[in-house]
Amino acid sequence: MFLTKTVILKIANPDNDLVETMKKYSDGMNYASEIVFDKGKPISAMKLQQEVYPYLRETLKLKSQMSCNIPRQVAGCYKTLKKQKKVKWQKVEFSPSSMTFSYKRDFVIDEDTVKITTINGRKAYSILNYDYAKQYFDGSWKYQASKVVKQRDGNYYFHLCVGKEIPDKELTDASTFMGIDVGMNYLAVASTTDRKCSFFAGGEIKNLRNQYKSMRKRLQSKGTLSAKRMLKYISGKEKRLMRDVNHTISKEIVKFAIEKGISVIGLEDLTGIRDSTLSKVSKKRRHNHSSWAFRQLQTFIEYKAKEVGIITHYVDPSYTSQTCIRCNHISKNNRNRLSFRCEKCDYANNADLIGAMNIEHKTRDYRYILKSQGCLSATQTNA
Known part of the structure; x- marks a missing residue:
């Protein structure tokens, strides 16, 4: 059985590079969203990536992994929307308040620092580690795709997704x-x-x-x-x-x-x-x-x-x-x-x-x- 957890850690020193990266990421999400909406039905992440990747890389100057994450997220969002029978087909709009990063490709982390890929390269940010969170840095947990989230109070938090195998128990x-x-x-x-x-x-x-x-x-x-x-x-x-x-x-x-x-x-x-x-x-x-x-x-x-x-x-x-x-x-x-x-x-x-x-x-x-x-x-x- 694979157990997953999300550990929320406050970023102590967010800067303009992080803010600008999140803005461009949301711009890319909205660009991809408009393409899917205009088609009137969900499309596969691979097909969407083929259509939006050049714009994300050349115009918005996003890194390659980010440009792959965006079509996957948008395609998944519209598939979920389509499954909700009572919800009409509508354009989904994204705000610059959340951004997904892939472990190792977009970020690495230890107890005190998270290094994130921004539009101006890899940058280190201090994180406020809490007592309850220190257990997730003992080497037994695997890090997965995680997010930077801007809260309503204006602070930025790193939502670290971790997981590990635990013994199965039979009913x-x-x-x-x-x-x-x-x-x-x-x-x-x-x-x-x-x-x-x-x-x-x-x-x-x-x-x-x-x-x-x-x-x-x-x-x-x-x-x-x-x-x-x-x-x-x-x-x-x-x-x-x-x-x-x-x-x-x-x-x-x-x-x-x-x-x-x-x-x-x-x-x-x-x-x-x-x-x-x-x-x-x-x-x-x-x-x-x-x-x-x-x-x-x-x-x-x-x-x-x-x-x-x-x-x-x-x-x-x-x-x-x-x-x-x-x-x-x-x-x-x-x-x-x-x-x-x-x-x-x-x-x-x-x-x-x-x-x-x-x-x-x-x-x-x-x-x-x-x-x-x-x-x-x-x-x-x-x-």
Whole structure:
């Protein structure tokens, strides 16, 4: 299994060469973007490179590797756009706030310095190395394509992408399981095989998002240019808030899993669930439902768990909040908002906790199915 991480390091002494290189890089991205947009459909990175490479090298004076990175990024961006069925074909515009570099060809790095290829040659920049980041310079990690990013505060950061092989773990060898139910009342609820549980509250975040919602409503009614700028600012601030919260919650969940000796964390496969359930949600709650970063939280849990050797497995989310964990009776009447009471056996509990229990149960069942199939195959082979 290959584990990847992005380590963010502040560049202490950015200069005009770096700024100008990023500007020319974004100019090249926009030039390539316009060519793809005019064609009305995505094209391969190789074909795009053939069309834009001379301009990038001769007019913009970009280095050869940069001139290869640009068509790959732009082609990939439009392929992703095409896959999003609800998004219309549109021209993608790039700002001079991010630039991709290839390891060794465009940059080399150590604990204190990153040497970057600019339009005026290779230059050394000091980086502020943090205690948590020093582990990624011990020689066990491989450096990959990385980025320089200009943040809203005007500072420049090097987003170093690192990776390394870690031992694979088989789900069939697991013995301890935990299910995670994600939601808006509680950001997450965890339940283990031996019924240890933990609630990760989201009430404060919900209140903050309601405040943002009220602000958006007032600004949208004004419709002025300054109001639109503020709307964009609020949107970015809200996304950063959710990202920080999801990082914190995922860290706490994985810590809880380590403490309980968990081998596998079960999560709901939420692919497509946002669109399929949106019509069932009242208009008043639709914004929260559609914009809540459930999948982001799951992704953070997944990669943090992988780092410490815990497997993650996704299960079918059907009826996890409607199934009685005691008698397996399924009914939408079993759940009433935050409460769960089985109409058949009268078992009662918190509805989100019931969801986490059922996810853990489905994950454990899947392990036994795999185990039994393996045994069957071995028996047939020996026969």
